[in-house]
Amino acid sequence: MSDRVPPAQTVDLTRVRNFGVVAHIDAGKTTLCERMLVRTGVESRLGEVEDGTAALDWMPEERERGISISAAATSLPWREHQLHLIDTPGHVDFTIEVERSLRVLDGAIIVFDVLAGVQAQSEAVWKQMRRHGCAAVAFVNKLDRGGADFMAALAGIERRLGVRCAPLAYPYYRGAELVMVADIVRLCAIGSCVGARPALWVELPAAIVEEVGVLRAELAELLAEEDEQIFECVADGRAPSAELMLAALRRRTLQGSLLAVACGSALNAIGIDAALDLVVDLLPSPADKPPVHAMATGGAELLVSQRADEPLVLFAFKLQRIGARDLVFVRVMRGELRAGERAVVARGYCSVTARAIFRPHADSLEPVDVAVCGDIVAVEGFDGVATGDTICDPSAVCALEGLEVPEPVLSLAVEPPGAKDREALRAGLARLVREDPSLAVREDEASGQWILSGMGELHLEIALGQLRAQTKLAVRGSAPQVAYREVLLQPARACARIQRAFGAATLLGAIELEVLPAAEGSQVEVTFDSAAPPAASYQPAIAATLASLAMVGPASGNPLARARIHVRAAGRAGEVDSEAGVLQAVGSAWHELLPRLEVELHEPWMSFEVLSPSVYASGVLGDLQARSADIREVQSQGAATRIQGSVPLSGMFGYASAARSLTQGRAEFTMRPAGTRAVPRQELAARGLAGE
Numbered sequence: 204m205s206d207r208v209p210p211a212q213t214v215d216l217t218r219v220r221n222f223g224v225v226a227h228i229d230a231g232k233t234t235l236c237e238r239m240l241v242r243t244g245v246e247s248r249l250g251e252v253e254d255g256t257a258a259l260d261w262m263p264e265e266r267e268r269g270i271s272i273s274a275a276a277t278s279l280p281w282r283e284h285q286l287h288l289i290d291t292p293g294h295v296d297f298t299i300e301v302e303r304s305l306r307v308l309d310g311a312i313i314v315f316d317v318l319a320g321v322q323a324q325s326e327a328v329w330k331q332m333r334r335h336g337c338a339a340v341a342f343v344n345k346l347d348r349g350g351a352d353f354m355a356a357l358a359g360i361e362r363r364l365g366v367r368c369a370p371l372a373y374p375y376y377r378g379a380e381l382v383m384v385a386d387i388v389r390l391c392a393i394g395s396c397v398g399a400r401p402a403l404w405v406e407l408p409a410a411i412v413e414e415v416g417v418l419r420a421e422l423a424e425l426l427a428e429e430d431e432q433i434f435e436c437v438a439d440g441r442a443p444s445a446e447l448m449l450a451a452l453r454r455r456t457l458q459g460s461l462l463a464v465a466c467g468s469a470l471n472a473i474g475i476d477a478a479l480d481l482v483v484d485l486l487p488s489p490a491d492k493p494p495v496h497a498m499a500t501g502g503a504e505l506l507v508s509q510r511a512d513e514p515l516v517l518f519a520f521k522l523q524r525i526g527a528r529d530l531v532f533v534r535v536m537r538g539e540l541r542a543g544e545r546a547v548v549a550r551g552y553c554s555v556t557a558r559a560i561f562r563p564h565a566d567s568l569e570p571v572d573v574a575v576c577g578d579i580v581a582v583e584g585f586d587g588v589a590t591g592d593t594i595c596d597p598s599a600v601c602a603l604e605g606l607e608v609p610e611p612v613l614s615l616a617v618e619p620p621g622a623k624d625r626e627a628l629r630a631g632l633a634r635l636v637r638e639d640p641s642l643a644v645r646e647d648e649a650s651g652q653w654i655l656s657g658m659g660e661l662h663l664e665i666a667l668g669q670l671r672a673q674t675k676l677a678v679r680g681s682a683p684q685v686a687y688r689e690v691l692l693q694p695a696r697a698c699a700r701i702q703r704a705f706g707a708a709t710l711l712g713a714i715e716l717e718v719l720p721a722a723e724g725s726q727v728e729v730t731f732d733s734a735a736p737p738a739a740s741y742q743p744a745i746a747a748t749l750a751s752l753a754m755v756g757p758a759s760g761n762p763l764a765r766a767r768i769h770v771r772a773a774g775r776a777g778e779v780d781s782e783a784g785v786l787q788a789v790g791s792a793w794h795e796l797l798p799r800l801e802v803e804l805h806e807p808w809m810s811f812e813v814l815s816p817s818v819y820a821s822g823v824l825g826d827l828q829a830r831s832a833d834i835r836e837v838q839s840q841g842a843a844t845r846i847q848g849s850v851p852l853s854g855m856f857g858y859a860s861a862a863r864s865l866t867q868g869r870a871e872f873t874m875r876p877a878g879t880r881a882v883p884r885q886e887l888a889a890r891g892l893a894g895e
């Protein structure tokens with residue numbers, strides 16, 4: 204590394220935390236983030252979700268709706284550590300946002316509403332976190348509410364998530380009013396923090412000394428199971444020190460073998476210090492993270508370790524326009540990025556320049572000269588970069604694993620206000636899809652419309668709103684419809700050869716395409732034959748052409764799915780082909796192949812969970828059955844009944860209002876995509892889909 208410029212600053216990675224706050228909608232995630240911003244002095248004014256001024260919810264759509272839609276990154280200082288907070292959305296339509304945030308986070312606080320307990324979305328996020336090896340701590344919120352029972356909430360978390368909980372905080376009430384939380388490890392209590400002023404540290408109130416003592420002893424016993432020093436303390440009847448306990452808690456948090464839980468009331472700014480301490484004390488730093496897998500140019504696997512003195516690797520996890528700037532949010536996975544530096548996007552090998560680098564805070568930006576390994580920054584100048592891209596030093600190009608993109612479940616038709624606006628709309632749609640990989644777009648040649656597909660009604664509605672704002676066009680959108688797809692059943696093969704005089708030159712191309720059924724969940728994948736591959740320089744264009752051709756299937760014009768298209772060069776020895784010729788051959792082979800494809804029309808199914816007061820449960824069940832639901836489980840939970848199962852999405856339009864009227868607005872309902880199933884043949888005609 205001697206020929207490289209030495210790092211601009213020595214960064215102590217152990218003092219960096221990249222963390223997120225995740226939760227089911229309404230658990231209080233935005234309020235908690237706001238309080239943390241104020242407490243750390245980043246934000247001086249308290250934003251309230253209800254009056255639409257919360258700093259992290261800065262997109263106009265979010266202010267109107269009072270929910271966090273897009274992940275915004277913010278840096279905050281706490282106890283001589285640099286905390287990078289990624290705000291992640293809680294709405295089920297935006298799981299890709301959670302997914303992409305989890306790729307750049309090392310840990311997260313998972314927020315639970317003490318009364319609602321573990322809700323469907325928090326359980327889903329928990330599973331996603333486990334899959335990504337993202338360490339977790341928890342904050343049980345809303346302890347100020349009547350009927351709040353922290354210990355019962357802990358038992359619920361243990362039961363539903365199947366994890367051992369370690370309470371680190373305990374609430375103290377004066378009458379019915381929550382006044383402070385006790386720190387079980389440090390044996391002190393801490394009241395409300397008003398603004399950035401330090402909260403009041405006090406001795407433990409006498410009324411809870413005994414309970415807190417018992418909880419601390421239980422915690423010591425739990426930690427003694429895997430920590431020798433604590434075991435010795437417990438065996439000798441001594442209380443282990445706070446440092447010893449925190450070190451053991453940290454190890455267990457990184458292993459994922461227990462969940463440390465703090466509590467409080469975000470609304471009343473109680474427990475905010477405890478939440479920040481959880482991040483510093485227990486969540487991993489980039490230095491704790493194992494190296495990540497990547498693919499080198501030739502296809503060889505390699506490991507990218509978090510080191511500042513090796514060639515640059517960035518992961519782009521979000522595109523966002525802030526003011527007049529088009530920004531790409533990246534995590535520096537290795538090396539360091541300097542303003543003005545040139546880099547290469549692994550997909551397509553195009554070169555980009557980091558014109559400016561910013562440390563983001565909601566909607567304000569602080570320019571910096573250099574971002575180092577472990578940092579999360581926003582970069583200006585990365586034109587053409589898409590969410591999920593890897594950006595590298597030109598001397599060492601590699602690609603990190605891309606994002607796992609769910610299949611869209613709903614589509615709508617999009618039209619420009621006038622024919623002259625078509626190109627502006629096309630560009631706007633392309634940008635939208637680069638920003639959000641869970642959106643897909645295709646042009647319907649017959650109608651001249653574009654079909655935009657996404658993860659739910661709200662997702663599409665917001666995408667349309669962004670499209671209108673970005674293009675400044677009165678773009679028209681139809682009502683959303685279920686996104687059907689044509690699942691390939693049998694392999695098929697076709698070959699085409701182009702040989703044509705083209706001016707003085709000859710246009711030559713010869714290609715064989717083989718289409719093979721692929722696994723469930725996969726969309727269309729293009730592979731190249733290793734024995735007879737088309738020239739490597741043509742491959743990106745061939746893959747793009749086939750991906751776009753496969754958007755229109757043979758049966759109903761819906762996209763082809765679960766198919767692998769294998770491409771072989773079919774030229775004769777000594778022939779010289781050209782990219783244009785090869786692409787023409789691909790087009791002809793495809794048109795020959797298309798009518799031969801045997802497909803089955805599939806529709807998206809959703810898994811659902813309805814929590815209804817038990818008195819209305821039979822009505823809710825009957826209604827779900829009428830919508831062709833498969834009921835998997837009906838479980839009573841106190842005065843409520845939890846109904847789980849799966850259902851075709853086509854039967855669920857308007858369900859939210861049906862559920863409201865069946866339960867006098869008291870049901871809670873969530874749905875998540877759960878793959879696709881074949882549309883019953885007898886229904887094809889009624890739904891206006893070609894068939895029979």
Ligand code: GDP
Pocket residue numbers: 226227228229230231232233234235252253269270271293344345346347348467468469470471
């Ligand atoms: P998010 O959807 O998880 O981001 O939740 P929000 O932060 O938007 O909060 C949802 C609602 O719960 C809002 O009306 C908040 O004012 C309210 N809320 C948040 N924290 C608390 C709390 O600690 N106590 C009470 N009583 N309400 C809270």
